[in-house]
Amino acid sequence: MALVVQKYGGSSVASADRIRRVAERIVETKKQGHDVVVVCSAMGDTTDELLDLAEQVAPAPPAREMDMLLTSGERISNALVAMAIHTLGAEARSFTGSQAGVITTSVHGKAKIIDVTPSRVQEALDEGTIVLVAGFQGVSQDSKDVTTLGRGGSDTTAVALAAALEADVCEIYTDVDGVFTADPRIVADAQKLEQVSYEEMLEMAACGSKVLMLRCVEYARRYNVPVHVRSSYTDKPGTYVYGSMEDIPLEQAILTGVAHDRSEAKVTVVGLPDVPGYAAKVFRAVAESEINIDMVLQNISKVETGKTDITFTLPRSDGQRAVEMLAGHQEEIGFSQVLYDDHIGKVSLVGAGMKSHPGVTATFCEALAEAGINIDLISTSEIRISVLVKDTELDDAVQVLHRAFDLGGDEVAVVHAGTGR
Amino acid sequence: MALVVQKYGGSSVASADRIRRVAERIVETKKQGHDVVVVCSAMGDTTDELLDLAEQVAPAPPAREMDMLLTSGERISNALVAMAIHTLGAEARSFTGSQAGVITTSVHGKAKIIDVTPSRVQEALDEGTIVLVAGFQGVSQDSKDVTTLGRGGSDTTAVALAAALEADVCEIYTDVDGVFTADPRIVADAQKLEQVSYEEMLEMAACGSKVLMLRCVEYARRYNVPVHVRSSYTDKPGTYVYGSMEDIPLEQAILTGVAHDRSEAKVTVVGLPDVPGYAAKVFRAVAESEINIDMVLQNISKVETGKTDITFTLPRSDGQRAVEMLAGHQEEIGFSQVLYDDHIGKVSLVGAGMKSHPGVTATFCEALAEAGINIDLISTSEIRISVLVKDTELDDAVQVLHRAFDLGGDEVAVVHAGTGR
Numbered sequence: 001m002a003l004v005v006q007k008y009g010g011s012s013v014a015s016a017d018r019i020r021r022v023a024e025r026i027v028e029t030k031k032q033g034h035d036v037v038v039v040c041s042a043m044g045d046t047t048d049e050l051l052d053l054a055e056q057v058a059p060a061p062p063a064r065e066m067d068m069l070l071t072s073g074e075r076i077s078n079a080l081v082a083m084a085i086h087t088l089g090a091e092a093r094s095f096t097g098s099q100a101g102v103i104t105t106s107v108h109g110k111a112k113i114i115d116v117t118p119s120r121v122q123e124a125l126d127e128g129t130i131v132l133v134a135g136f137q138g139v140s141q142d143s144k145d146v147t148t149l150g151r152g153g154s155d156t157t158a159v160a161l162a163a164a165l166e167a168d169v170c171e172i173y174t175d176v177d178g179v180f181t182a183d184p185r186i187v188a189d190a191q192k193l194e195q196v197s198y199e200e201m202l203e204m205a206a207c208g209s210k211v212l213m214l215r216c217v218e219y220a221r222r223y224n225v226p227v228h229v230r231s232s233y234t235d236k237p238g239t240y241v242y243g244s245m246e247d248i249p250l251e252q253a254i255l256t257g258v259a260h261d262r263s264e265a266k267v268t269v270v271g272l273p274d275v276p277g278y279a280a281k282v283f284r285a286v287a288e289s290e291i292n293i294d295m296v297l298q299n300i301s302k303v304e305t306g307k308t309d310i311t312f313t314l315p316r317s318d319g320q321r322a323v324e325m326l327a328g329h330q331e332e333i334g335f336s337q338v339l340y341d342d343h344i345g346k347v348s349l350v351g352a353g354m355k356s357h358p359g360v361t362a363t364f365c366e367a368l369a370e371a372g373i374n375i376d377l378i379s380t381s382e383i384r385i386s387v388l389v390k391d392t393e394l395d396d397a398v399q400v401l402h403r404a405f406d407l408g409g410d411e412v413a414v415v416h417a418g419t420g421r
Numbered sequence: 422m423a424l425v426v427q428k429y430g431g432s433s434v435a436s437a438d439r440i441r442r443v444a445e446r447i448v449e450t451k452k453q454g455h456d457v458v459v460v461c462s463a464m465g466d467t468t469d470e471l472l473d474l475a476e477q478v479a480p481a482p483p484a485r486e487m488d489m490l491l492t493s494g495e496r497i498s499n500a501l502v503a504m505a506i507h508t509l510g511a512e513a514r515s516f517t518g519s520q521a522g523v524i525t526t527s528v529h530g531k532a533k534i535i536d537v538t539p540s541r542v543q544e545a546l547d548e549g550t551i552v553l554v555a556g557f558q559g560v561s562q563d564s565k566d567v568t569t570l571g572r573g574g575s576d577t578t579a580v581a582l583a584a585a586l587e588a589d590v591c592e593i594y595t596d597v598d599g600v601f602t603a604d605p606r607i608v609a610d611a612q613k614l615e616q617v618s619y620e621e622m623l624e625m626a627a628c629g630s631k632v633l634m635l636r637c638v639e640y641a642r643r644y645n646v647p648v649h650v651r652s653s654y655t656d657k658p659g660t661y662v663y664g665s666m667e668d669i670p671l672e673q674a675i676l677t678g679v680a681h682d683r684s685e686a687k688v689t690v691v692g693l694p695d696v697p698g699y700a701a702k703v704f705r706a707v708a709e710s711e712i713n714i715d716m717v718l719q720n721i722s723k724v725e726t727g728k729t730d731i732t733f734t735l736p737r738s739d740g741q742r743a744v745e746m747l748a749g750h751q752e753e754i755g756f757s758q759v760l761y762d763d764h765i766g767k768v769s770l771v772g773a774g775m776k777s778h779p780g781v782t783a784t785f786c787e788a789l790a791e792a793g794i795n796i797d798l799i800s801t802s803e804i805r806i807s808v809l810v811k812d813t814e815l816d817d818a819v820q821v822l823h824r825a826f827d828l829g830g831d832e833v834a835v836v837h838a839g840t841g842r
Contacts, residue, residue, distance in 0.1 A: 016477035050497065056437035058504035065507070068515050069500035072493035076471065079490035083479035086486070094489050099565070120565075144520070144541075 002168035003125070004029055007039040007135065007158035011175050012232040013077045014044030022173075022232065023084035026130060030090055035125050037165065039135040039158040040081055042073025063108035067137070067148045071097070074134035074154070082132050093124050094132035097146075101164075102138035102157060104147045107290070111138060111147035112215070113156060116164035125165075133161060152213025159216050163223030170225050172212065173232035178239030179204065179211050181257035181407040186398050191409035192239060193256065199245040200256040200350055203384040206294075207348035208261025217241065245352040245383065255351030255360075258401045260394055264294060265319040266344050266377075267312055269326065271336030274308040281333045282310055282326070289325050291318040295346070295379045295388065307336075311377060313388065316342050344376065345394030348386040349401055360405075361385055367404035373397050423589035424546070425450055428460040428556065428579035432596050433653040434498045435465030443594075443653065444505035447551060451511055456546050458586065460556040460579040461502055463494025484529035488558075488569045492518070495555035495575070503553050514545050515553035519567065522585075523559035523578060528711070531571035533636070534578075535562055537585035546586075554582060573634025580637050584644030591641070591648050593633065598652045599659030600625065600632050602678035602828040607819045612830035613660060614677065620666040621677040621771055624805045628769035629682025638662065666773040666804065676772030676781075679822045681815055685715060686740040687765050687798075688733055690747065692757030695729040702754045703731055703747070710746050712739040716767070716800045716809065728757075732798060734809065737763050765797065766815030769807040770822055781826075782806055788825035794818050 006026065013019050022040075030036050050069050054061045061069075078094040085092035101117035124131045135154025140147050149156055155172055162170035179201070180190040196204070198221035205214040211229055220227050220241065230238030245253075272278045279298060286293055291314055299309040314322055319342055326338050354360050364385050368375060373396060377388040389397050402408060427447065434440050443461075451457050471490050475482045482490075499515040506513035522538035545552045556575025561568050570577055576593055583591035600622070601611040617625070619642035626635040632650055641648045641662065651659030666674075693699045700719060707714055712735055720730040735743055740763055747759050775781050785806050789796060794817060798809040810818050823829060 016474065019478050053437065053497070053501060054504055057440050057501045058508040060508075061504040062507045065500045065503040065513075065515055068503070068517075069497055072496045072500075075493045075496070076474070076490055079486045079493075080474060080478045082486040082489070083475055083482040086483045087479040087481075092486075094486055096489075096567075146517075 001033045001035065003035045003037070003165060005037045005039065005158050005162040005165070005167045005170045006173060007154055007171065008041065008081075008173045008232060009154070009175065010041040010044050010047070012173055013040050013081060016080075019077070019080050019084050023081055023088055025232070026081070026085055027088045027090045030130055037121060037125070037131045037133060037161055037167070038081065039133050039154055039161065040074060040077045041135050041154040042070075043077045043080075046073040046076065064145055067108045067146050070148055071134065071137040071146050074136055078132040078134045085130055090130055091128065092130040092132060094134070095120060096134050097137035097157065098139035100133040100161065102133075102160065103141050104138035104149065106140040106142050106145065106147065108145070108147055110150035111140065113138060113149065113160045113219070114141055116160045118161060118164050121161070122165065133157065149215070152216055155213055155216035156219055159219045159223075159225050159227060162225045163219065167225070169228055170220070171228045171230060173230060174211065175231065175233070176211060177231045177234070177236065178229050179209070179241070179257075182398055182402045183260065186260070186395050187258070187402045187408070189408035189410070190257075190402065191407065195240045195243070196256055197243050197245040197248060197352060198241065199383060200352055201241045203348070203350040203381065204256060204259050207259035207350060207384065207386055208263070208346060209257075209259040212241065248352055250356045253352040253356055255349065255353045255405050255407060257350060257407060258398050258405075259348045259350060260398050261346040261348075262391065262394065263316050264313045264344060264346055265316040265340065265342035266388065267314060267319070267322055267326070268339040268341075269310045269335050269337075270339060271307045272310060273334055274306055278334065279310055282335075285325060285329050285333065286312075286314070286322060289321060291315070291322050295377055295386065297377050313344070313346070313377070343391045344388050345391040345397070346386055346388055347394060347397040347401060348384055349405065350384045352383050354383050354385070363404055364401065367400050368397060371396055371400045373400070422454045422456065424456040424458070424586060426458045426460065426579050426583040426586070426588045426591045427594060428575055428592065429462065429502075429594045429653060430575070430596065431462040431465050431468070433594055434461050434502060437501075440498070440501050440505050444502055444509055446653070447502070447506055448509045448511045451551055458542060458546070458552045458554060458582055458588070459502065460554050460575055460582065461495060461498045462556050462575040463491075464498045464501075467494040467497065485566055488529045488567050491569055492555065492558040492567050495557055499553040499555045506551055511551055512549065513551040513553060515555070516541060517555050518558035518578065519560035521554040521582065523554075523581065524562050525559035525568045525570065527561040527563050527566070527568065529566075529568055532559060532561065532568035534559060534570065534581045534640070537581045539582060539585050542582070543586065554578065570636070573637055576634055576637035577640055580640045580644075580646050580648060583646045584640065588646070591646050593648060593650045594653035595632065595650060596652065596654070597632060598655070598657065599650050600630070600662070600678075603819055603823045604681065607681070607816050608679070608823045608829070610829035611678075611823065612828065616661045616664070617677055618664050618666040618669060618773060619662065620804060621773055622662045624769070624771040624802065625677060625680045628680035628771060628805065628807055629684065629767060630678075630680040633662065669773055671777045674773040674777055676770065676774045676826050676828060678771060678828060679819050679826075680769045680771060681819050682767040682769075683812065683815065684737055685734045685765060685767055686737040686761065686763035687809065688735060688740070688743055688747070689760040689762075690731045690756050691760060692728045693731060694755055695727055699755065700731055703756075706746060706750050706754065707733075707735070707743060710739075710742060712736070712743050716798055716807065718798050734765070734767070734798070764812045765809050766812040766818075767807055767809055768815060768818040768822060769805055770826065771805045773804050775804050775806070784825055785822065788821050789818060792817055792821045794821070
C-alpha cells in the first residue's frame with residue numbers, strides 16, 4: 001500500500017462529465033489499496049470568468065481581494081470532485097489550502113509555500129477517507145490571509161503535500177502524455193521522455209517548458225518527491241521526474257530536449273557609467289519591484305565615452321512596469337535611455353549529456369546559422385544553452401535544433417487541447 | 422460616529438453594475454464618519470448555478486461538501502464588493518465567516534451560530550478599514566469544518582456580527598421597502614410599517630413573512646440589536662425592528678399585519694392509541710429526523726375504538742422524508758395510516774394590539790366565513806392567530822383579513838423583482 005498524491009489540472013475537471021471521470025480514476029486508485037490525496041485546479045474557465053468579473057468591478061483590484069476571489073475556483077472544483085467520489089460509494093473530504101496547512105508568504109498572487117502542516121489531511125487519511133485539497137492556495141504565515149501561489153500553483157501544492165506526507169509518488173495529470181523532447185505542436189516527431197532528472201526538468205521548466213512549473217520542480221527536488229507527469233485521458237505511463245543528474249552514468253547521459261519560451265521581453269538600459277556599482281543599482285531597482293530577470297548581458301564599454309549598456313530579459317507581463325520604474329529612477333541610477341522589445345523568443349537545449357559532449361555549443365550555433373536565424377543573446381549553464389531570437393523565428397529554431405541533435409522519434413506525438421494551471 | 426453593519430442580499434449584488442452601486446452606498450456611509458461592516462449574500466443566481474453543478478455531479482451530495490461548494494458564492498461577492506470599494510478610493514478587507522470568527526454548530530446546511538469572536542474584524546475596523554464578511558457561513562466549533570446557516574443565513578450573520586461588535590444599527594438592504602402589513606404582491610394597498618417590535622416581527626417571520634428570517638429576528642431580540650430593513654434601490658427609511666412589545670402602551674398597540682406561508686405541508690397520523698405517550702413517540706421520531714413541526718392538532722378520541730389522529734404541519738421540503746420515516750416506524754409507534762397533503766396554505770394575523778382587543782378572533786373567523794373560505798386548523802398565541810386553508814384560497818384569505826382589520830393605506834405599494842437569501 002502506497003500513499004499517492006494526484007493532481008488534476010483545470011481541463012481535467014472542466015465539466016460535470018470530466019469530474020465524474022476523474023472521480024472514477026481516484027476511486028480506482030483507492031481500490032488498489034492506496035491512500036489517496038487529490039489536488040484539483042479550478043474548473044476549465046472558472047478563473048478567467050472570475051478575472052473578468054473582477055475587471056468589470058475594478059480596473060486595478062487589490063491583490064488580497066483578488067486572492068480571496070480566485071481561490072473560490074478551486075474550492076468549487078474540489079467540493080464537486082468530493083461529491084462525485086461520494087456517489088461512487090467512497091468517502092471523500094475536501095479541505096481548503098488553509099485547512100490543509102499550506103502556509104505561505106504574504107505576497108498575494110505569487111505567494112511561496114513556507115511550510116505544510118497537514119495534520120487534518122493525515123487524520124482524514126488515517127480514517128480511510130480520500131482527501132481533496134484545493135490547489136493554488138494557502139494561508140499567509142503573518143496575516144492569516146488567503147493567498148494564491150501564482151501560475152502552476154496547484155502542481156506545487158501537490159508536490160509540497162506529497163513531501164509533507166512522505167508520499168510514494170506525486171502524479172500530475174495533465175492534457176499531454178508527459179514531458180517531450182520539444183513541444184509536439186511545433187515538432188511533429190517530438191518524443192515522450194520516460195525519465196528526467198530533477199536538474200534537467202528544472203532547466204526545461206526555467207526555459208519555458210509548460211508541463212511543470214519551476215517552483216514545483218524545485219520543491220520536488222528539494223524534498224526528493226518522485227513526480228509522475230501523465231495524461232488524464234489514458235492509462236499509459238507518462239514521464240517520471242526523479243533522481244539527480246549526478247547519479248546518471250556519464251555514458252548514459254543524453255540530451256533531454258528543446259524548450260522554448262514566448263513569454264519574455266527584453267529591456268536595454270543604455271548609457272550607464274562603466275564603473276562598479278551602476279549595474280547593481282539597475283538590478284536592485286528591478287528586484288525591489290518584485291520582478292524576476294532571466295538572461296543578462298553587459299556590453300563591452302565604449303572606451304571613448306566610458307559608458308556601457310545592460311540588456312536583460314524579464315516576463316513580458318512585467319515589462320511595462322519595469323520600464324516605467326526604471327524611467328522613474330533615471331537620474332538616480334544615471335543612464336541615458338531605456339529600450340524595450342517584446343518581439344523576442346527564447347530557445348534552449350537542455351540535457352545532462354551536454355557535459356560529456358564538448359561540441360554541443362558549436363553544433364547549436366551552426367544549426368541556427370544554417371537556418372539563417374540570428375542569435376541576439378546567449379546564456380549557458382552546465383546542462384543548458386539558451387539563446388534569444390526574433391519571435392517570428394522561434395518555431396523554426398525549435399525545429400532546427402531538435403533535428404540537429406537527432407532528438408526525434410518514429411511516432412508523431414498526439415496533442416490534446418486545453419490548458420491547466 | 423456610529424458602527425453600522427449593512428447586509429446586502431443576492432439581488433443587490435447580482436451584477437458588476439449593482440456591485441458598484443452597493444460600493445457607493447457603503448463608501449457614502451463611511452464618509453459620513455461611521456465604521457462600516459458589510460455582509461453580502463452570493464451574487465444573484467450563483468447559488469442556483471452551484472446547486473445545478475452539484476446535481477450534475479452527484480444526485481445526493483454529502484452535506485459537508487455542499488457547504489464547501491456553496492460558501493464560495495459569498496466569497497466571490499464579498500471580494501468583488503471589496504474591489505469596488507477600493508476603486509472608489511476607500512480601504513476594504515473581506516473575511517470569510519471563519520476568519521470573521523463566526524462559530525457554528527456542525528449541522529451542515531443548517532448550522533446555528535454559537536458564538537461570534539470578531540477580533541480580526543475589530544482590528545481591521547480600528548485601522549479605519551471597511552470590513553466585508555461573507556454571509557451565510559461559519560466554521561463548526563467541533564470539527565473546524567465550513568458550515569452554512571441555511572436560508573436567510575446572511576441576515577443572521579449580519580445581526581450576529583452587529584451584536585458581537587455592539588453596533589449601533591444593523592441595516593438589512595433588500596428588494597422591498599421594508600416590512601409591510603401584507604405581501605404587496607397580494608394586497609395592493611399594503612402599508613409599510615415604520616416600526617415593529619421584536620416579538621411582532623418574530624411572529625411575522627414564523628408565519629411566512631420573508632423579509633427577515635426567524636433566526637435573524639431571534640438573534641436581534643436576544644442581543645437587542647436595532648435592525649433597519651430597507652431598500653437598496655432608494656434612500657428612503659424602511660422599517661425599524663426593535664423594542665419589546667412590553668414597552669408599547671396598550672392604547673398604542675396595533676395590529677402589525679397579515680402574513681402567509683405557502684411552504685408547509687400537512688401530515689396526519691391516523692389511528693394512534695389514545696393513551697399517554699403515543700403522541701410523544703410521533704414527535705420524537707420527527708424531531709430525530711431534524712424536522713421542525715409547526716401547527717399541531719390532536720383530534721378528539723373516538724370512544725368506540727380508543728384511537729385518535731394527530732395532524733401537524735411541517736416544511737413541504739421535509740414532507741416526503743417525514744412520511745417515509747413515519748412509515749418505517751409504523752409498527753413501533755403503532756398507528757394505522759399516514760396521510761399527506763401539500764395543497765395547503767397558512768394565513769396569520771399578528772399584532773400586539775390583539776391583547777387589548779378581545780373581538781379579534783371572532784372578526785377573523787367571520788371574515789373568512791363570509792368569503793366562503795374553510796378553516797382546516799387553527800393555532801393562536803398571545804399576539805397571533807394562524808389558520809390553515811386550501812392553497813388555492815390563500816391569496817383571498819390574505820386580502821379578506823387585511824380588509825377586515827382595516828390595515829390598508831392610501832398608497833399602492835411598489836414591488837421590486839428579485840429575491841435574496
